[in-house]
Amino acid sequence: MTDTPTLTTPNDPGTAVRHADAAQDQGCAGHGAKSGREAEAGHAHGHGANRWVTSAHATLHCLSGCVIGEVAGLAIGVSLGWPVWATITLATVLAYISGFTLGLVPVMRQTGRTFVQAFKAIWLGEAISIGVMEIAMNSADVMVGGASAGSILEPAFLIGLAVAIPAGFLAAWPVNAWLLARDMKNCH
Numbered sequence: 001m002t003d004t005p006t007l008t009t010p011n012d013p014g015t016a017v018r019h020a021d022a023a024q025d026q027g028c029a030g031h032g033a034k035s036g037r038e039a040e041a042g043h044a045h046g047h048g049a050n051r052w053v054t055s056a057h058a059t060l061h062c063l064s065g066c067v068i069g070e071v072a073g074l075a076i077g078v079s080l081g082w083p084v085w086a087t088i089t090l091a092t093v094l095a096y097i098s099g100f101t102l103g104l105v106p107v108m109r110q111t112g113r114t115f116v117q118a119f120k121a122i123w124l125g126e127a128i129s130i131g132v133m134e135i136a137m138n139s140a141d142v143m144v145g146g147a148s149a150g151s152i153l154e155p156a157f158l159i160g161l162a163v164a165i166p167a168g169f170l171a172a173w174p175v176n177a178w179l180l181a182r183d184m185k186n187c188h
Contacts (some may be wrong), residue, residue: 039086055177062129062176063169063182065102069136070168071161075152084147088138091147095137099130125185129172136171137164 073094077087102118103126107118141147146160179185 038154051177051181052173055173055180057171058180059129059173059176061102062099062126062133062172063165065099066095066130066133066137066168068102068164069096069098070134070164072098074141074147074157074161078147078149078152078157081150084142087147088142092134092138096127099133100126122185125136125179128179129176129185132165132175133168133172137168140167 048113069120070091073091074087076082082090099125103122104118107113107122108115111118111121113121120122138147141160141164144160144163145156146158146164149157149160151157
């Protein structure tokens with residue numbers, strides 16, 4: 001047996017659904033179809049290169065959710081002329097909402113869990129990952145002046161996003177590798 005984590009279905013608590021089997025058709029975070037053996041190898045939460053590849057996929061999935069909320073919050077705050085702290089607060093709240101949504105939906109679909117059951121299964125890993133990502137993204141954006149731009153059409157706003165998004169990925173990637181290795185986060 002591999003060290004792949006198990007997810008228990010709500011209908012039959014004694015039946016374990018291996019994460020690799022649940023992700024067999026979609027691959028990690030929907031990145032291409034994989035055979036059972038490839039999915040198992042790609043979802044090994046142990047050591048080595050596979051952990052870094054798996055964590056990169058998990059980080060990209062998380063980043064996708066965060067960027068949706070982050071960009072929406074920054075665009076709203078900048079367009080309304082809000083102070084930087086208010087803009088960053090809105091961007092962070094929306095990033096958590098969209099990030100959790102993108103984390104919950106695959107878990108609910110793959111395991112048949114309810115919203116509450118899926119939330120309980122992923123909340124800690126997602127909260128840590130999104131938190132690290134948001135600190136890095138907002139810090140980078142503030143440093144280059146994107147959050148204080150006068151308009152979303154100003155180069156500073158776009159440069160802020162261009163710097164913030166890779167910063168969020170690079171900050172969260174090792175954190176997600178650590179979370180995956182300790183089965184605190186799933187690659188959904």
